[in-house]
Amino acid sequence: MSAAAPAAAPVCLDDYEALARERLDANAWAYFAGGAADEITQRANREAWAATWLQPRVLRALAQGHTRVELLGRTLAHPVLVAPMAFQRLAHDSGELGSSFAAALQGAGVVLSAQASMPLEEVARRVLPEATRGPLWFQLYLQGDRGFDLELVRRAEAAGFEALVLTVDAPMHGARDRERRAGFALPPGVAAVNLAGAPPLPRGGELCGGLLAAAPGWDDVAWLRANARVPLVLKGVLHPDDAKRAHACGADALIVSNHGGRTLDTALPTAWALPRIADALGGALPLLVDGGIRRGTDVLKALALGARAVLVGRPIVYALAVAGPQGVAHALRLLRDELEIAMALTGIATLDAVPRELLFDASKTHLGAPWERPR
Numbered sequence: 001m002s003a004a005a006p007a008a009a010p011v012c013l014d015d016y017e018a019l020a021r022e023r024l025d026a027n028a029w030a031y032f033a034g035g036a037a038d039e040i041t042q043r044a045n046r047e048a049w050a051a052t053w054l055q056p057r058v059l060r061a062l063a064q065g066h067t068r069v070e071l072l073g074r075t076l077a078h079p080v081l082v083a084p085m086a087f088q089r090l091a092h093d094s095g096e097l098g099s100s101f102a103a104a105l106q107g108a109g110v111v112l113s114a115q116a117s118m119p120l121e122e123v124a125r126r127v128l129p130e131a132t133r134g135p136l137w138f139q140l141y142l143q144g145d146r147g148f149d150l151e152l153v154r155r156a157e158a159a160g161f162e163a164l165v166l167t168v169d170a171p172m173h174g175a176r177d178r179e180r181r182a183g184f185a186l187p188p189g190v191a192a193v194n195l196a197g198a199p200p201l202p203r204g205g206e207l208c209g210g211l212l213a214a215a216p217g218w219d220d221v222a223w224l225r226a227n228a229r230v231p232l233v234l235k236g237v238l239h240p241d242d243a244k245r246a247h248a249c250g251a252d253a254l255i256v257s258n259h260g261g262r263t264l265d266t267a268l269p270t271a272w273a274l275p276r277i278a279d280a281l282g283g284a285l286p287l288l289v290d291g292g293i294r295r296g297t298d299v300l301k302a303l304a305l306g307a308r309a310v311l312v313g314r315p316i317v318y319a320l321a322v323a324g325p326q327g328v329a330h331a332l333r334l335l336r337d338e339l340e341i342a343m344a345l346t347g348i349a350t351l352d353a354v355p356r357e358l359l360f361d362a363s364k365t366h367l368g369a370p371w372e373r374p375r
Ligand SMILES: Cc1cc2nc3c(=O)[nH]c(=O)nc-3n(C[C@H](O)[C@H](O)[C@H](O)COP(=O)(O)O)c2cc1C
Pocket: 031, 032, 033, 045, 083, 084, 085, 086, 113, 114, 115, 139, 167, 235, 257, 258, 259, 260, 261, 262, 290, 291, 292, 293, 311, 312, 313, 314, 315, 317
């Protein structure tokens, strides 16, 4: 979105993207930067945040302000988590170990992907002792074999992961044209090491060559909730009715997400889905959101629309590619600094109840609303 030339020293998250593009090979770039099909949702995520206008207040008392938020029984230093992203060793040798450690040092949460390229136990050992760390969660897909799924859940719990994040928006891979054009393949030495020994996916039915036989349903969510010993977070919810169903199934939190535009193209941007879900749930569950969050102002807008915290995806792997763990730490620091500046300039002292009125309703202007929806 930003037209700025790559900066020598990155000053914002987009600078890391520009630098990563120069550094990564075509294979890794297609994997990290790509989305599904025409990438309309991927772009719309960003444009929807950009097209949400702030209505700042002035002369407010800010001296006692801070960025802390409460989430699932923990106090977070600030409301940013690293989104689960597979195969981070494609970006840097340290992979998820590097990004997670850097996040812990910056007080950010970490959601480790089921398809991480580093052992989950090693990541937990590196993150848990850090006093500054945020929450440590483990993301999983159900693999169609409850024995294997439960073993993985127990491994993650035993390692010290504090919540499970079940991703529900990807029963199969999206149509990723960019990856296919690049002939994307995992290079030697990069693999989903925590899924070694996973049974082959069961097959049956007609759709998608029978691959949907293993696609999870609501009964699987209830099963996982009944068997997990830690809170269960559902990731990939966009419809208010699904959010209510997730609540009824015992989910402890939801992540409003369209997978960064990597699964269903033209799925609505998360900035639009979030307030509808927040209104439908009326505070019954804590909400998180991801997709196109690149600026401190985006974080603040997400909180005004009903999120308790946000996840950041691609910028983290870009920063990892450009400067390893130090890059990730720097990127997260930049985002946090921007959030603090945005709070100061909008008159928001604390994040526990950012009012929706912080956002300007462009549809009410006499001028019309040229920017009210993604182009
Ligand atoms: C390279 C890459 C790998 C991803 N892998 C996973 C994954 O393994 N599990 C998952 O739930 N989401 C995965 N996601 C989606 C992210 O968790 C997140 O929803 C998305 O990246 C947020 O959008 P953003 O990249 O615009 O910040 C992946 C995203 C990217 C970019």
